[in-house]
Amino acid sequence: MTEKTVEHPEVPTLFDVQEMELNFGPQHPSTHGVLRLVLKVDGEKILEAKPDVGYLHRGTEKLFETETYPMGLPHTDRMDYVAAATNNHAFCLTVEKLLGLEIPRRAQLIRVILDELQRLSSHLVWLGTSGIDLGAVTPFWYTFREREQILDFFEEYCGARLTLNCMRIGGLPFDLTPGWIERLSELVDDMPARIDDYEQLLTENRIWKKRTVGIGVISGEECIERGLTGPVLRGSGVEWDLRRAQPYECYEELDFVIPIRSNGDTYDRYIVRVQEMRQSVRILRQCIDRLEPGEIRGKVPRVIKPPAEEVYASVESPKGELGFYCVSNGTNRPYRMHCRPPSFINLQALPRLAKGHLISDLVALIGTVDIVLGEVDR
Amino acid sequence: MAGAPPPPAAPGGEAKKEAPPKLEGKDASGHPWVQSIRAGVPDAVLSAREFARQITVVVAREKIAEVARHLKEKEGFRYCVDVTAVDWKKREPRFDVVYHFYSFSKNDRIRIKCGAADGQEVPSIARIFLAADWSERETWDMFGIPFAGHPDLRRILTWEGFHGHPLRKDFPLEGIDTGAAIYPEEWPEGAGPGMNDPNRKVVS
Numbered sequence: 001m002t003e004k005t006v007e008h009p010e011v012p013t014l015f016d017v018q019e020m021e022l023n024f025g026p027q028h029p030s031t032h033g034v035l036r037l038v039l040k041v042d043g044e045k046i047l048e049a050k051p052d053v054g055y056l057h058r059g060t061e062k063l064f065e066t067e068t069y070p071m072g073l074p075h076t077d078r079m080d081y082v083a084a085a086t087n088n089h090a091f092c093l094t095v096e097k098l099l100g101l102e103i104p105r106r107a108q109l110i111r112v113i114l115d116e117l118q119r120l121s122s123h124l125v126w127l128g129t130s131g132i133d134l135g136a137v138t139p140f141w142y143t144f145r146e147r148e149q150i151l152d153f154f155e156e157y158c159g160a161r162l163t164l165n166c167m168r169i170g171g172l173p174f175d176l177t178p179g180w181i182e183r184l185s186e187l188v189d190d191m192p193a194r195i196d197d198y199e200q201l202l203t204e205n206r207i208w209k210k211r212t213v214g215i216g217v218i219s220g221e222e223c224i225e226r227g228l229t230g231p232v233l234r235g236s237g238v239e240w241d242l243r244r245a246q247p248y249e250c251y252e253e254l255d256f257v258i259p260i261r262s263n264g265d266t267y268d269r270y271i272v273r274v275q276e277m278r279q280s281v282r283i284l285r286q287c288i289d290r291l292e293p294g295e296i297r298g299k300v301p302r303v304i305k306p307p308a309e310e311v312y313a314s315v316e317s318p319k320g321e322l323g324f325y326c327v328s329n330g331t332n333r334p335y336r337m338h339c340r341p342p343s344f345i346n347l348q349a350l351p352r353l354a355k356g357h358l359i360s361d362l363v364a365l366i367g368t369v370d371i372v373l374g375e376v377d378r
Numbered sequence: 379m380a381g382a383p384p385p386p387a388a389p390g391g392e393a394k395k396e397a398p399p400k401l402e403g404k405d406a407s408g409h410p411w412v413q414s415i416r417a418g419v420p421d422a423v424l425s426a427r428e429f430a431r432q433i434t435v436v437v438a439r440e441k442i443a444e445v446a447r448h449l450k451e452k453e454g455f456r457y458c459v460d461v462t463a464v465d466w467k468k469r470e471p472r473f474d475v476v477y478h479f480y481s482f483s484k485n486d487r488i489r490i491k492c493g494a495a496d497g498q499e500v501p502s503i504a505r506i507f508l509a510a511d512w513s514e515r516e517t518w519d520m521f522g523i524p525f526a527g528h529p530d531l532r533r534i535l536t537w538e539g540f541h542g543h544p545l546r547k548d549f550p551l552e553g554i555d556t557g558a559a560i561y562p563e564e565w566p567e568g569a570g571p572g573m574n575d576p577n578r579k580v581v582s
Contacts, residue, residue, distance in 0.1 A: 053535065226509050227458055321459070323478075325478070
C-alpha cells in the first residue's frame with residue numbers, strides 16, 4: 001500500500017519494536033460478521049492491518065445472470081441484510097432506468113418511507129452494536145427497542161422483518177395495510193424524544209468521548225481519494241448525499257439537511273449518524289403528510305426485456321453509495337449485474353484508519369466504518 | 379445512428395419534467411468530455427455513446443491509465459466509483475473492463491470501457507485512484523484480468539489457490555471441485571458435481 005500522509009497519535013514504545021502477527025477474527029464478536037484481520041502489532045499498537053474478506057461470498061452477481069430480472073430482487077436482500085429496502089431500491093432503480101419506467105407518486109412516497117425507516121433501523125443497529133463494542137451496553141437496549149418496532153412495521157407491510165423484498169420493478173408489491181400509516185405517524189412523533197435518550201447516554205458521556213474523539217481521523221480529501229461515501233464522508237466535512245446530489249424518487253421536493261461534521265473522527269461520524277436519524281424522522285413526517293391514494297405500480301411489461309444497453313444507478317444507502325451496474329443483451333435475464341457495495345469500498349480504508357492505534361481502538365474503527373459483511377462479500 | 383435527424387431539444391430542456399428519459403442510445407462523440415479526452419490523450423478514444431443520459435467512452439486498453447489521470451486532473455473526476463468487467467465470451471477481445479468516475483463539481487458520472495483479451499494485462503489505475511485498489515483485485519479474482527502495476531494483486535473474495543474465475547461465463551454455476559470433500563458419501567471426489575455429471579450446467 002502506498003500511504004500518503006498518516007496522521008496518527010504517537011504511541012510511545014518503551015522497548016525496541018517487537019513485531020507480532022495477530023489474527024483478529026474471523027470469529028470475533030466485534031467484527032460484526034466474519035471479517036478476518038491479520039494484524040501486525042507491537043505490543044498493543046497496530047503497525048499494519050490486513051483485512052481478509054470473502055467468507056460470506058455467495059456469488060450473488062453470478063446468480064443475477066442466471067435468473068430473470070424480477071427473480072434477482074430477493075438476492076439483493078441478502079447483501080446488506082441490515083438494510084434490505086435500500087438494496088431493493090437500488091436494484092429496482094437500475095432496471096427501471098434501463099426500461100425508462102416512471103413509477104407512480106404513491107409508490108415513490110412509500111419507497112421513500114421504507115428507505116428512511118430502513119435507514120433508521122440500520123443506524124439503530126449500528127448505534128447499539130458499536131456502543132456494545134466499546135463497553136456501553138445500555139444504549140443497545142434502547143436502540144433495539146425502537147428497531148423492533150420498525151421491524152414490526154416491515155413485517156406488517158411485506159411479511160418479512162429482515163430480508164424484506166419489499167419493492168418491485170416499476171413500483172411496489174402491496175399497498176399499505178389499514179392503520180399502518182397512523183401507527184407509523186405515532187412512532188415518528190415519538191422518535192425525536194427517543195433519539196434524545198440515546199444522545200443523553202452517549203453524546204456528552206466522558207468515556208464515550210475518550211474512546212471516540214480523535215480516533216481514526218481522516219480528511220475529506222482523502223475520503224474522496226479512497227472512495228469513501230456515506231456518513232464517513234460527511235463526518236469529514238464533505239456535504240455530499242446522493243439524495244440531494246442526484247435525487248431519485250421524490251427526494252428533491254422533501255425538506256431535509258445533510259448533517260456534516262469537520263473533524264473526521266469516530267465521534268463525528270457518530271454525531272453525523274445520529275443527526276441523520278433525526279433527518280430521517282423529518283423526511284418520514286413529510287412523506288406521511290403527502291401520501292394520497294393512488295396507483296402503486298407503473299406500466300410494467302409482463303415480461304421484462306430491456307433494450308441491449310447498459311446503465312448505472314445508485315441510491316444513498318445507510319452505509320454510502322450503493323449502486324448497480326447492469327448490462328442487458330435484450331433478453332429477459334441481465335447479461336451482467338454488478339453491485340457497487342459501499343461496505344466493500346469503505347472497508348478498504350480500515351488499514352489506513354487503524355494504523356498507529358491500539359487494538360482496542362480497532363474495535364471502535366470497525367464499528368465506525370459500519371460494514372455489513374454480507375455486502376462486502378456478496 | 380439510424381439516419382433520422384435527432385430531436386434537438388433533449389439536453390437543455392429542464393421545463394418538461396414529465397418526459398421520460400430518451401431510451402435510444404446515441405453517438406456521443408461530440409460531448410465536451412469526450413472532446414477533452416481526445417485532446418488530452420491522443421488516439422485514446424475509440425467510440426462514445428450515450429444512453430439514459432449516461433456517457434460511455436470506449437478507449438484503447440494501453441491508454442486507460444492516462445485517460446484516468448486526465449479525467450482526474452483536468453476534468454475533475456476525482457472519485458473513482460467502481461471498477462468491474464463484463465465477459466463477452468465469444469467476442470474479440472473477450473472482456474470489457476468498465477470504470478465509473480464521478481465528478482463533484484459537475485455532479486455527473488462518466489463510464490470508461492476498454493477491451494481486454496483473455497490474459498491480456500490492463501494498466502492499473504490503483505496508483506491514481508486509491509479507491510480502485512480492491513475493485514481491481516475483485517476484477518482479477520472474478521474474471522482473471524491481470525492489472526499491470528497494481529500494488530498488491532491478490533485474490534480477494536475467493537482464496538489463494540482457488541482455480542478459475544467465477545464470473546467468467548464458462549465457469550459452472552454449481553461451482554467446481556475445489557478439493558474440499560464436504561460430503562464424501564455423495565461426492566467422493568470433492569464438493570459439487572463432477573466433470574462428467576449430467577447435472578453440471580454451464581451458464582452462458
